[in-house]
Amino acid sequence: MxxxxxxxxxxxxxxxxxxxxxxxxxxxxxxxxxxxxxxxxxxxxxxxxxxxxxxxxxxxxxxxxxxxxxxxxxxxxxxxxxxxxxxxxxxxxxxxxxxxxxxxxxxxxxxxxxxxxxxxxxxxxxxxxxxxxxxTATHTVIAIFKTFNIYVLMGTPIVLLLLAWLGTRLFYQPPVRNGLIGLVRSAEGAYLTVEADGRHINNGDSIPLGAVVTVTFEIRNDDIYSATILELTAGARGPGGHTLGWNAPDRSFENRRHIVLKPGESYLYHSVRTFDEAGDYFVEAVMRDPQGKWGGIRPFYRVKFFVAESP
Structure with missing residues (x-):
């Protein structure tokens, strides 16, 4: 050097x-x-x-x-x-x-x-x-304005992320994922319990016309996220339910609307109705998810029965 x-x-x-x-x-x-x-x-x-x-x-x-x-x-x-x-x-x-x-x-x-x-x-x-x-004062104002712009540009992505997070919390409903909302087996071992005038109904049984039919089932959210169910019901079809399936006349039970289940939370459905026309029927637990789609609930258990006129 x-x-x-x-x-x-x-x-x-x-x-x-x-x-x-x-x-x-x-x-x-x-x-x-x-x-x-x-x-x-x-x-x-x-x-x-x-x-x-x-x-x-x-x-x-x-x-x-x-x-x-x-x-x-x-x-x-x-x-x-x-x-x-x-x-x-x-x-x-x-x-x-x-x-x-x-x-x-x-x-x-x-x-x-x-x-x-x-x-x-x-x-x-x-x-x-x-x-x-x-x-000069002009230079000072320009410097302040540039500094303000820098902070605005730095803060804009953070504000957008916060707004996106808030929007998901307020408006987004996660889809009900297949298999994570399921039927719970009762103490008697049944996924879906059907009774007519207090008598247990099994597949193929007949009930009298006008009998009071009670349907009971329980669902549980096995997902790690909360789930929203727009509608839940015991879907019933008949007469002609055994052959036509869901294309038969609609005889469903009462709907339950807007059910929110936290992870691991259960919901018990219970409804009654009568059937005023003889023929073959079935009943199955179904739900409508946040996307508006109807579908069965695993394990898709269905009870088939007949409604017969009294002798």
Whole structure:
């Protein structure tokens, strides 16, 4: 390293130390602010460490609180690390000549900012502002507006995510997944219990016309999510239910609407009705999911019976 380069580093370090002392900062505090080790700050102030481009930017950011300080640090950096600044600054020849006397005085920590308009630079962003000694109100308003825009742009994705999450909580109903809503076997071992006038009805049994028929079954949500059932009923068809299936006349029991089951929660269905026409019938537990689709409930248990006129 040449002697002139060493001198430039020493003067740069002395300027950093002077600015730090003016702000009442310790070497440790400054190191924490710029994100470097305290030993690095110590070596810079002793003129034993050439500052990197990133570190120089941080020093200007935290130490140069006035236009004069910014210019001094910029000029000192220009002499200490010309390799950094050569590619970033292209001052006109006239401006370089005009500021040559100020460059020499800056090394002794002095500058006449009241008699000459100077252009202040940041290493990354180019000119910050032009002023005799302080930024104008217009520059201040522009800076505030830019800062506000940055926070708005940063906050917009977060706001959108929150709105999307809120919308799913308020309006989205997860589909009832096949097999996760099921019938529960009763204590007697039946998935679907049919009784006529208090008598248990098995497949193929006959009941008298006008008998009070009771249907009971229980469902359970075995999913890890809550489930919404728009309608739940004991679907019955007949006469002709044995041969025509769901195409036979509708003789379903009473509907239960908008049932919400939490994970592991059960619901007991119980309804009664009479049949006023003889013939073959069946009854099965069915539900309509949030997508509006009707379907059976596993294990799709169906009871077939006959309604006969009394002798």
């Amino acid at each position: 040449s002697s002139s380069r060493t001198t430039d580093l020493i003067e740069f370090g002395a300027l950093v130390k002077s600015l730090r002392s003016e702000q009442g900062l310790t070497q440790r505090t400054l190191a924490n602010q710029v994100g470097y080790a305290i030993d690095t700050i110590r070596k810079i102030e002793q003129g034993r460490y050439p500052p990197s481009e990133e570190l120089t930017q941080q020093l200007i950011k935290f130490l140069a609180t006035t236009p004069e300080d910014q210019l001094l640090l910029w000029q000192a950096t220009r002499h200490a690390r010309p390799d950094i600044l050569a590619a970033q600054f292209d001052e006109p020849e006239a401006a370089a000549t005009q500021n040559s006397s100020q460059t020499e005085s800056s090394r002794s920590r002095g500058i006449d900012a009241e008699t000459a308009s100077v252009q202040i630079y940041s290493l990354a962003d180019g000119p910050v502002f032009e002023s005799q000694d302080q930024p």
